[in-house]
Amino acid sequence: MAHALSVLTKKRSVSVLVITLIYALYKAKTHFQSQATSNGNGSGAQASGSNSSGARSTGANGKRKKGKVGVNATFFKQMRDLLPICIPGLFTKEAGLLGALATVLIARTWLDIWFSAFNGSVVKAIVSRNREQFIAKAIVEFGFMMWPMSIVNNSLKLTISALALCFRERLTKFAHNQYLDGITFYKISNLDNRLQNADQLLTQDIDKFSENLSHLYSDIAKPIVDIFLFAYKLGEAIGNEAPFFMISYFVLSGVILRAFSPPFGRYTAVEQKLEGDFRFTHSRIITHSEEIAFYGGGEREKEVVNNTFEKICNHVRKVYTLRFLNGIFDSVLVKYCATMTAYYLLARPVFDPRYATSSMGSMSDDPTKLMEDYSRNSSYLINLSQAVGRLILTGRDLTRFAGYTSRVAELFEVLRDVGKGKYSRTMVSTDNESTQNKVMDPKDMKGKVIIKDGVIVFDNVPIVTPNSDVLLKDLSFKVSIGMNCLISGPNGCGKSSLFRILGDLWPLFGGTVTKPAASKLFYVPQKPYLALGTFRDQVIYPDTPAQAKARGYDDDELMKLLDTVHLGYLVEREGGWDAIQDWADVLSGGEKQRVAMARLFYHRPQFAILDECTSAVSVDIEAIMYEHARKVGITLFTVSHRTSLVRHHEYLLRFDGEGHYEFRELDPEDIATPFGFGHGKTQSSSKLDH
Numbered sequence: 001m002a003h004a005l006s007v008l009t010k011k012r013s014v015s016v017l018v019i020t021l022i023y024a025l026y027k028a029k030t031h032f033q034s035q036a037t038s039n040g041n042g043s044g045a046q047a048s049g050s051n052s053s054g055a056r057s058t059g060a061n062g063k064r065k066k067g068k069v070g071v072n073a074t075f076f077k078q079m080r081d082l083l084p085i086c087i088p089g090l091f092t093k094e095a096g097l098l099g100a101l102a103t104v105l106i107a108r109t110w111l112d113i114w115f116s117a118f119n120g121s122v123v124k125a126i127v128s129r130n131r132e133q134f135i136a137k138a139i140v141e142f143g144f145m146m147w148p149m150s151i152v153n154n155s156l157k158l159t160i161s162a163l164a165l166c167f168r169e170r171l172t173k174f175a176h177n178q179y180l181d182g183i184t185f186y187k188i189s190n191l192d193n194r195l196q197n198a199d200q201l202l203t204q205d206i207d208k209f210s211e212n213l214s215h216l217y218s219d220i221a222k223p224i225v226d227i228f229l230f231a232y233k234l235g236e237a238i239g240n241e242a243p244f245f246m247i248s249y250f251v252l253s254g255v256i257l258r259a260f261s262p263p264f265g266r267y268t269a270v271e272q273k274l275e276g277d278f279r280f281t282h283s284r285i286i287t288h289s290e291e292i293a294f295y296g297g298g299e300r301e302k303e304v305v306n307n308t309f310e311k312i313c314n315h316v317r318k319v320y321t322l323r324f325l326n327g328i329f330d331s332v333l334v335k336y337c338a339t340m341t342a343y344y345l346l347a348r349p350v351f352d353p354r355y356a357t358s359s360m361g362s363m364s365d366d367p368t369k370l371m372e373d374y375s376r377n378s379s380y381l382i383n384l385s386q387a388v389g390r391l392i393l394t395g396r397d398l399t400r401f402a403g404y405t406s407r408v409a410e411l412f413e414v415l416r417d418v419g420k421g422k423y424s425r426t427m428v429s430t431d432n433e434s435t436q437n438k439v440m441d442p443k444d445m446k447g448k449v450i451i452k453d454g455v456i457v458f459d460n461v462p463i464v465t466p467n468s469d470v471l472l473k474d475l476s477f478k479v480s481i482g483m484n485c486l487i488s489g490p491n492g493c494g495k496s497s498l499f500r501i502l503g504d505l506w507p508l509f510g511g512t513v514t515k516p517a518a519s520k521l522f523y524v525p526q527k528p529y530l531a532l533g534t535f536r537d538q539v540i541y542p543d544t545p546a547q548a549k550a551r552g553y554d555d556d557e558l559m560k561l562l563d564t565v566h567l568g569y570l571v572e573r574e575g576g577w578d579a580i581q582d583w584a585d586v587l588s589g590g591e592k593q594r595v596a597m598a599r600l601f602y603h604r605p606q607f608a609i610l611d612e613c614t615s616a617v618s619v620d621i622e623a624i625m626y627e628h629a630r631k632v633g634i635t636l637f638t639v640s641h642r643t644s645l646v647r648h649h650e651y652l653l654r655f656d657g658e659g660h661y662e663f664r665e666l667d668p669e670d671i672a673t674p675f676g677f678g679h680g681k682t683q684s685s686s687k688l689d690h
Helices: 002-050 073-086 093-127 131-179 184-190 198-238 241-260 264-287 289-295 298-351 367-419 495-502 535-540 545-550 555-564 569-573 589-603 619-631 643-648
Strands: 056-058 064-066 423-428 435-440 448-451 455-464 470-480 485-488 512-515 521-524 607-611 635-639 651-655 661-665
Touching (some): 073 131, 073 198, 073 367, 093 198, 093 367, 131 184, 131 198, 184 198, 198 241, 198 298, 198 367, 241 298, 241 367, 264 289, 264 298, 264 367, 298 367, 367 423, 470 635, 470 651, 470 661, 495 512, 495 607, 535 555, 535 589, 555 589, 555 619, 589 619, 619 643, 635 643
Parallel strands (some): 448 512, 485 635, 485 651, 521 607, 607 635
Antiparallel strands (some): 056 064, 423 435, 455 470, 455 512
């Protein structure tokens, strides 16, 4: 009796110890999970400012809130939208690869079944000391089968990689078609701020989504095939109760793991957002390297970059800890407890003949047959257990995959909205400094655009920024062919805003704009854009060489344009028209601006907007270029503070920066004070003479 009490006491002590350990692990996991969640929320708050978080929605109070990332209804809706892009039809290469992958997976399972039986035969030959049978199996048969096994295994890897590449190709090209449709790329960066790191979404996130999607198919399809085939073979060997019991155990384990697993999908989305912020800080340093160098801001930028990187490290450490704790539960339930269950199911027919099936025969007659059956059945059961375990643990991978899905789905959602003229911006209210989300719908753009050659007319057009700041309530003027117009005013008065509305970069909230088609308007900025490509490409951009030839421009004609802007020497200096250089570094400031003017003369639009585009050019060459523009029939809108340009213009549009403007004809006395409000003509509106 005392011995029994002692044993019982020991068992109770062990039970209490195990329960205490499990509870401690659970509390630790909960603690780290709450920390990771708070870190994610902090990142989400930061994302409201930097606009690069995962899936988000807009609340009733106008504040943007972060949507839950996980395997839920939203995830399946996102997959429903993305899968037709990845697999557009039954008769596509993606569908063919899916079929090929299914075939390879079935072949792989068949080889696993063969290997289980083969392993039992080898064990039997060893136990019975049958050399001939051992050589026939282990050397001859295996030597023959190693080739199809190797081919199938590597075919599986190749097919999965090819499928991932096809998915990425479909998604990337679809995204490029929308992102580079018209000026959507500009609107995403300037009118809608839901996405900041669009470059990361278009490259890294689509790549990771595609790779995970291709693996997800095999990770789900292979276990399902294995479950059916190995359950059938195991049922034949030791009865149908064994596979049913094993599958039921794993399903129960999966439910338990699902209930207690952290939301790794949301953590993945947060991690990708933090990675995007880190990449953005480095790209800012590259973009603004000169300004930072002048300010001596290296130490300050290092602090910013290190702080951003530290956020990644802190988040990843917490996620790793959660995965460690979660992995302990996974291993205990899915691996070790399952192993004990498997031992019992395999040994049951050996110790109790009632469970022996007809195919096994008598358990006590032939020890070699017993070893063969045990080895074969254990392989069946191990493969079945691994298949069910992989299928259940795929749920964990699915939550991580949901993080990539949410980011890619948000990219396409924003592209779709912006393509329809619907924008969303986070702005700070000046009254209470609260951050709110403002949605601009196409119905809010009440302005009207009329396409008409030979004239630009603004009729009662308000100049309103995307942040809803009103720079000018009512702008009206008319410029016809041959009426060069000089535009001046202080910074922030609306000069560039006027051009953005004219070029359809900003929405038109009211009034009427009459203008030629976009192909007959051309913009030349102070810092010209130099494309990747040859020197010829710099002159004809955005046309291709084939388009230039179709317009009648061969290299001789292009040389005439360079001679006009006094750049004929560049062709020889840089190695010819087909030379490829980093043109932003090779050319001087004045050369860049003259290349941009040669580009203008190549396109020969009806109207050109020159935004301080000759500030680095000498006055005499500047005069030659302006005279040539008049000669070829290009009407100019010029933003400049050079008095030498007054003689090349007939009209003045002047902003005072306080919501007033004047539009009038230039006269001789304006040569002395061309940019001031003169002659008592200050006005807040100007009526058009239609």
